[in-house]
Amino acid sequence: MQIYLPIAEVSVNAFLLLGLGGMVGILSGMFGVGGGFLMTPMLFFIGIPPAVAVATEANIIVASSFSGVLAHLKRKTVDLKMGVVLFVGGLMGAAVGVQVFRILKQMGQVELLVTMSYVVFLGAVGGLMFIESLRAIRRSKQPYAKPPPRKHHSWIHGLPFKMRFRTSGLYISAIPPLIVGAAVGILAAIMGVGGGFIMVPAMIYLLGMPTKVVIGTSLFQIIFVTAFTTLMHATTNYTVDMAMAVLLLLGGVVGAQIGTRIGLKMKAEQLRIFLALLVLAVCGKLALDLLLTPSELFTIGSGGHG
């Protein structure tokens, strides 16, 4: 069944969108990731204009992170104060990101920017995750080996504007969380992702937050940053496609339920290796697009001020 998307102005198969939403939903349920970093490139592959894909994906992430944060609020695993500080940083980052997006769109370099960001971040995160989970598997086979000691970033404790974060049990400067939030905000605007895959490691290793509050707090921040990004894209670029969002959401909601059940039956290490390979595969495909000689050297853009 073909459906004409009112904002993207292309006709696609409705079941393809439902299926795509479902597939990414399964993966996000299995691995506990937002799935934006998989969905946005997939939307490029099926011919959705990148600007529409990025803006609409931000809208979809609002739904999945809202659903996630409700569960975490119930378990009291959200550091609201830290979330607000991260969010303030995120707002600044997203505002910058949307402007960068607009300028590069005029220069005709937005696709290059988006693709390169994906290759760099997916490559780095996928690679690290792969090495890390290989180590974890090796460690589980040698039960007497000690886990590596956690690093202490003493320079972070020397910064001014200290704040107390009770839920995380931290007394640190507000500057590092603001910077982490801003970095994620820029990514959200440019790449159409929630940025959890960057923020979670940064919160654990850079800010030293306890692992149990990390996911809930990052989801809390992601809701607001992606909601803000959605509004910015909707009002400056008119690129949020509601019809596409609804179809992807329907598929995603069902997929996430199935994925969570599959995830419970698999071992954590296997799951992580799987996810790492998946991330590296998407990264490889995008990298090839940049490196191989394209079959069509020319592209047509809507012009005028370009």
Add this chain to the structure above:
Amino acid sequence: MRGLFLSLFLLAAPAIAQETVVLGLSQNRVAISANFDGSEILIFGAIKRETKTPDYAPLEVIVAVTGPPQPLTVRRKERVFGIWANKYSVEFGPSPSFYALATTGPLNEILGSADDERYGIRIRSLIRLDVTPETTLNLPVFRDSIIRIRENNGLYSEREGIVKLSDETLFQTEIALPANLVEGDYSTRVFLTRNRQVIDDFETVIAVRKVGLERWIFNLAHQRPLIYGLLSLSIAIFAGWVASAVFRALRLT
């Protein structure tokens, strides 16, 4: 003005009989609804004449449907530090977003280049540079790339010999409109030619419009972007809440 010129011309050369087009369309509105998957338009017509059919050259018919013009920027990729990136760009003036040409015979044989230029019939004569840039780039290659890419997308087509003409009087053809149409007025022109010269032309408009839900979403997004954005967010938050509620209910049982 053209009519006046033509009638003066006819007075001066009474040997050429007056022939005019009468045109019909199967539909003059195309509605883009949610399940729009392209459309076929039947274009048919007759040739009205006061005198008997001239026989100095065969009559030929050209049908051209042109979508709303939009300015274009064409970019060419180049390898920069090992990566393929857009490097050169050329801006074109308003160019048809859609273009379909159907004829009774090979274009080179039925239409002279002077009339092609004057009436803007072939796609090449419709894509023009706004200002001629001072550049060493090969501009025709950029223009040809527009035509090539859009032919592959089904947006541009030149189909020779598919207009059916009987007794030099009745003609008909079908124009396929693809699913990825842009909204707007599609100019539909019919040209009669004899001896590679246009002897009459007629123009009408096919209105392509989004309707129903498509119309509503599009209007809201462009006229009330803030409300549209907030509505999109509410849908997302509602969906997220329903998902977690259902999830909890399933886990309890």
